[in-house]
Amino acid sequence: MSDDGVQSDLPPAAAAVPAERDLFDKFAPLIAEREALLSSGVRDPFGIVMEEVKSPTVAVIKGKETILLGTYNYMGMTFDPDVIAAGKEAFDKFGTGTNGSRALNGTFHDHMEVEQALREFYGTTGAIVFSTGYQANLGVISAIAGKGEYVILDADSHASIYDGCAMGNAEIVRFRHNSVEDLDKRLGRLPKEPGKLVVLEGVYSMLGDVAPLKEMVAVAKKHGAMVLVDEAHSMGFFGPNGRGVYEDQGLEDQVDFVIGTFSKSVGTVGGFCVSNHPKFEILRFVCRPYIFTASLPPAVVASAATSIRKLMHAHNKRAHLWENTRQLHGGLKRLGFRLPTDEPQSAVVAVLLEDQTQAVAMWHALLEAGLYVNVARPPATPAGTFLLRCSVCAEHTNEQIAQVIAMFEAAGRATGAIG
Amino acid sequence: MSDRDTILTAVKAQIEPFNKKGVTVTEATTFQGDLEWDSLTVMDFVAAIEDEFDIIITMNMQAEIETVGQLVDAVAKLKA
Numbered sequence: 001m002s003d004d005g006v007q008s009d010l011p012p013a014a015a016a017v018p019a020e021r022d023l024f025d026k027f028a029p030l031i032a033e034r035e036a037l038l039s040s041g042v043r044d045p046f047g048i049v050m051e052e053v054k055s056p057t058v059a060v061i062k063g064k065e066t067i068l069l070g071t072y073n074y075m076g077m078t079f080d081p082d083v084i085a086a087g088k089e090a091f092d093k094f095g096t097g098t099n100g101s102r103a104l105n106g107t108f109h110d111h112m113e114v115e116q117a118l119r120e121f122y123g124t125t126g127a128i129v130f131s132t133g134y135q136a137n138l139g140v141i142s143a144i145a146g147k148g149e150y151v152i153l154d155a156d157s158h159a160s161i162y163d164g165c166a167m168g169n170a171e172i173v174r175f176r177h178n179s180v181e182d183l184d185k186r187l188g189r190l191p192k193e194p195g196k197l198v199v200l201e202g203v204y205s206m207l208g209d210v211a212p213l214k215e216m217v218a219v220a221k222k223h224g225a226m227v228l229v230d231e232a233h234s235m236g237f238f239g240p241n242g243r244g245v246y247e248d249q250g251l252e253d254q255v256d257f258v259i260g261t262f263s264k265s266v267g268t269v270g271g272f273c274v275s276n277h278p279k280f281e282i283l284r285f286v287c288r289p290y291i292f293t294a295s296l297p298p299a300v301v302a303s304a305a306t307s308i309r310k311l312m313h314a315h316n317k318r319a320h321l322w323e324n325t326r327q328l329h330g331g332l333k334r335l336g337f338r339l340p341t342d343e344p345q346s347a348v349v350a351v352l353l354e355d356q357t358q359a360v361a362m363w364h365a366l367l368e369a370g371l372y373v374n375v376a377r378p379p380a381t382p383a384g385t386f387l388l389r390c391s392v393c394a395e396h397t398n399e400q401i402a403q404v405i406a407m408f409e410a411a412g413r414a415t416g417a418i419g
Numbered sequence: 420m421s422d423r424d425t426i427l428t429a430v431k432a433q434i435e436p437f438n439k440k441g442v443t444v445t446e447a448t449t450f451q452g453d454l455e456w457d458s459l460t461v462m463d464f465v466a467a468i469e470d471e472f473d474i475i476i477t478m479n480m481q482a483e484i485e486t487v488g489q490l491v492d493a494v495a496k497l498k499a
Contacts, residue, residue: 150477155462165478172478176466189475379458 037356042364045375055079056267056395061372067400069390070374074347075236075317076395077267077307087268090302098295102129103284106295114305118274121308122243122258126280129272129301131293133232133261134160136271139287140228140257141199142168149195152186152220154178154211156204156382158230167288170197177204177382180215187223196225202245203233206381206389207340208348214249221254228257233346236265236311237318237394262304265311270296270304314394321347321394324401328392331405336418340387349390350376351408353417359386365411371404426472426498427491433467434487446488472498 038044052060056076057068077083090110100106111129118127130136141164145151149170153161156177165172173190176182183198190196198220200211213229220227231244239247246255256277262270273283284290296304329344338352353359356377363375366388374389381387390404412418431444437460438444442453450456456464465476468490474497476484484490 173475174462174466174478182466185470186475189469189473382459384459 037360040357040360042360043367045360045363048372053078057393057397057400059372061367064370066367067371067396067404069392069396069404070372071393072233072264072391073267073393073395074233074321074391075265075267075311075314076393077265077310080267080307080310082310083267083303083307086306087299087303090298094298094302096299097297100294101291102295103291108295108298108301110298110302110305111295114270114301114308115272117305117308118260118272121241121312122274123241123252124258124274125276125278127272127274128280128283128287128290129270129296130287130290131270131296133259133263133271134163135289135293136259136261136273137161137230138164138167139289140259140273140283141165141197142288143283143286144226144257145170145195145197149197150190150225151197151199152183152190152225153199154201154204156206157199157201158205158232159380161199161201161230178209178211180212180219183216184219184222187219187225190223192224196220196223198225198227200227200229201233202229202231202238203346203348205233205348206376206385206387207350208233208344208346208389209341210245210345213246213251213255217246217251217254226256227254228259229255230259232259232261232264233348235260236314237321237347242311242314242318262300262307266304266307268300268304268307270300317394321392324392324394324396324398325349327398327401328390328404331401332408335405335409335412337408337412347392349392351388351390351417353386353388356386358415358417359388361415362411362417363388365414366407369407369411371407423491423495426494427487429471430468430487430491430494433464433471437464444487446486446491448487449485450487450490451485468494474498 048061050059050061056073056078059066059068094108098106098108115127115129130139137160141151141161145168147169150173151165151170152173152175154177155174173186175186200213200216203210217227229246234244236242238245241247257273257275260272262268325344325347329349332351333339340350340352353362359375363373366373376387376389378384434444438454440455442448450461465481469476472494476493480493484493
């Protein structure tokens, strides 16, 4: 601000809010918990800044070169030269942004192009792109299940699924995580007539466990429900065409809607829903998070389209990702870490720890050694678990994974997580 | 014993395994304030109640239930 007098036109600073009506009082326990955590001398697990990103697997954090093992960059597409070139070209041809909604002025050539790439990738007749994966769940779930109808969801569902339920007007019913019997029982107790949507995920991102979709979808169909599967954490490396767990389990003609994201395997940002429903296109007029927000910048959708087309043929990357996952899972298991699944089920490898103190101490030790993983805690995690979550990348080298395992060994012994 | 009393007795029995603080449970007992249950405990408890009475208590309904007495009323209504 200059000295031309503008400043004096500003309203005076607000008086301090009287304590008795400070709306922030409800956050006091969380503020105290964070202060206690940070005063113990550890770095803030939720305040990491990457000063430089050198590749899909290496960044500079506080001046230190750090291996990235917590980014969801499963297929390592963020530095692919073709993907970058497509983005640059779109910048030059279409500018930096769309300034508007998909429904008005925000649909450019590459928004249509990326939807076409999705139809080809998934072999569906319909594809609709949203500005984030969160908004795809929010929009589709809240729009298709209306008042008097039911959404039946897994208790461990992602926040975007819960928020989609909260935003809509349907009745919401939960079943125990991955329990086919529990889903069957609950569907059986609901009235026959109203429409029902069963919401499942291919891979549950906290523990990295895969859903028994085959059995669950059969149960949903038995009770006349439509099925939506979120495949955010499986795109590119499950099933013959990389479509996800539902393809891997042979359910392509059974699942009504698949939700996905560009921010993980695709390597940009954005969300989508694909479907063969004959009336699918109407969603563009009834999903509020599609209509009332700005569309993705042209460079983002151009990069995404190129990335998706490359993922169709990324067989070597896919094989290497699974190889890395097995190497990491096996190595940590041999060291005596507690892992939620006996075999690696997805590219998420979670390490279970005692409590927040141990989880953060371990995370801190790994970061100091030059490794970034995610810390996760309730309520994001199921059943009160504290964990470190690793997401493996197809671009990690075998040497990097070996280094990672050695870092885990040292940190685990230093913090008492392993003997 | 009336139907409502039978339900209250059964609800109290379902509360016990989750009653870590050993609170004396009456109809006025609140799940969040008195029993101090977190969202995960509530979820497990609701599932247990649903299975006990063979009913569904939707999340929409759960939002309206704060006390044991309100839960008993809801179960009675759902079973009717």
